[in-house]
Amino acid sequence: GAGVSQTPSNKVTEKGKYVELRCDPISGHTALYWYRQSLGQGPEFLIYFQGTGAADDSGLPNDRFFAVRPEGSVSTLKIQRTERGDSAVYLCASSSILLRTTLMGRTSGTANEQFFGPGTRLTVL
Amino acid sequence: AQTVTQSQPEMSVQEAETVTLSCTYDTSESDYYLFWYKQPPSRQMILVIRQEAYKQQNATENRFSVNFQKAAKSFSLKISDSQLGDAAMYFCAYRSAMGRRALTFGSGTRLQVQP
Numbered sequence: 087g088a089g090v091s092q093t094p095s096n097k098v099t100e101k102g103k104y105v106e107l108r109c110d111p112i113s114g115h116t117a118l119y120w121y122r123q124s125l126g127q128g129p130e131f132l133i134y135f136q137g138t139g140a141a142d143d144s145g146l147p148n149d150r151f152f153a154v155r156p157e158g159s160v161s162t163l164k165i166q167r168t169e170r171g172d173s174a175v176y177l178c179a180s181s182s183i184l185l186r187t188t189l190m191g192r193t194s195g196t197a198n199e200q201f202f203g204p205g206t207r208l209t210v211l
Numbered sequence: 212a213q214t215v216t217q218s219q220p221e222m223s224v225q226e227a228e229t230v231t232l233s234c235t236y237d238t239s240e241s242d243y244y245l246f247w248y249k250q251p252p253s254r255q256m257i258l259v260i261r262q263e264a265y266k267q268q269n270a271t272e273n274r275f276s277v278n279f280q281k282a283a284k285s286f287s288l289k290i291s292d293s294q295l296g297d298a299a300m301y302f303c304a305y306r307s308a309m310g311r312r313a314l315t316f317g318s319g320t321r322l323q324v325q326p
Contacts, residue, residue, distance in 0.1 A: 119313060128215075128302050128316030129256070142311060175254060200314065202256035 088112075090203035092178050098209045099168055107163040107206045111180030118161050119200060120153055121177040129177055135161060136183070168210045175205040213238045213305050217317035224293045225325050231278075232288045232320045234303030242308035245279065245286045250300040250319070259301070262286065264308070290322075298324045 091110045099105050111118050116137055121129035131145040135155045143153075150168075155161040165172055179200040214237045224230035236245070247259040262270045262279050270277050274294075278287045290297055300321050304314040 117312065121314075126318075128217075128304075128318050129314070131313035131315070134313055142313065145313065177254075177256065179256070199258050199261075205254045207254075 090178055090180055090201050092176075092203040092206050094206060095204065096207045096209070098211065100211050101168060101170060103168050103210075105165050105168055105208065107165075107176050107208070109161045109163070109178030109180075109203060111159065111161070111178070112201055113159075115180035115182050115201075116158070117181045117183055117198075117200075118155060119179040119181075120161070120163050121179065123175040123177055123205070125174070132163070132176075165208075168208075170210050173208055173210045175207050177205045178203045213240075213243075213307070213315050215303050215305050215315050215317040217303055217320050219320045220318075221321045221323070223323040223325060224290070226293055226295060228293055229289060229291045230293055230322065232290075232301055232303075232322070234286045234288070234317055236284050236286065236303070236305050238284070238305065238307075240307055240309070244306045244308060245277075246304040246306070246314070247275070247277070247286075247288045248302045248304060248316075249297075250302060252299075256302070260288065293324050295324050295326060298322055 093108045118135040120132040123129040133153050134142040138155055138158045150166045153163045179202045181198045181200045216235045243264045245262045248256045249259050250256050260270050260272045260275050262277055269279050274291045276289045300319045302319045303317040306314050
């Protein structure tokens with residue numbers, strides 16, 4: 087597609103229920119990120135995928151949160167036993183990865199733009 | 212850990228005037244990237260401008276420019292000739308060049324543009 091898409095746009099659930107949030111990244115983007123944005127705050131990192139594997143899941147708040155990306159494209163964020171504090175906008179972003187050589191001769195990823203989806207607003211009653 | 216601070220929860224500017232949004236950050240790294248993102252009510256984050264820490268020249272994108280002060284760890288955004296469509300939340304963000312790929316965001320500044 088033309089951009090990152092996320093479904094559903096809004097999700098209302100009851101405390102204790104299980105939810106799945108879906109992200110379709112831009113075609114060809116190998117990197118995929120999940121962020122959580124609480125009301126009045128900036129987005130906070132949850133997890134980062136490079137291909138099919140979770141390269142960094144240090145932002146997941148607890149073991150009720152889990153994410154997968156089995157074929158290296160679509161990703162699903164799964165939240166078990168939802169709590170009212172999980173209410174937030176969940177943002178997904180994707181980017182391509184290019185390497186650059188720094189002035190010191192080291193290789194690192196470039197600041198390739200992370201393209202964001204419109205988010206899923208999760209409300210836990 | 213890196214932190215990003217935006218000390219202005221809200222700013223207001225008259226149409227066609229200039230406004231500056233402030234951002235400071237804390238890091239022990241020497242190589243990193245800084246970004247300004249715009250988030251309209253549609254929720255979609257849009258990249259406005261980026262700065263690479265090893266570049267001394269301040270980035271410019273049309274009406275948007277930054278004042279990057281590496282020693283002071285300051286990264287302000289200047290919007291010239293403000294337009295009604297500039298009204299949105301603006302987030303400053305940091306990303307390591309060598310380590311963590313995730314963005315670290317500030318708490319945002321809500322910009323209102325008065326006609």
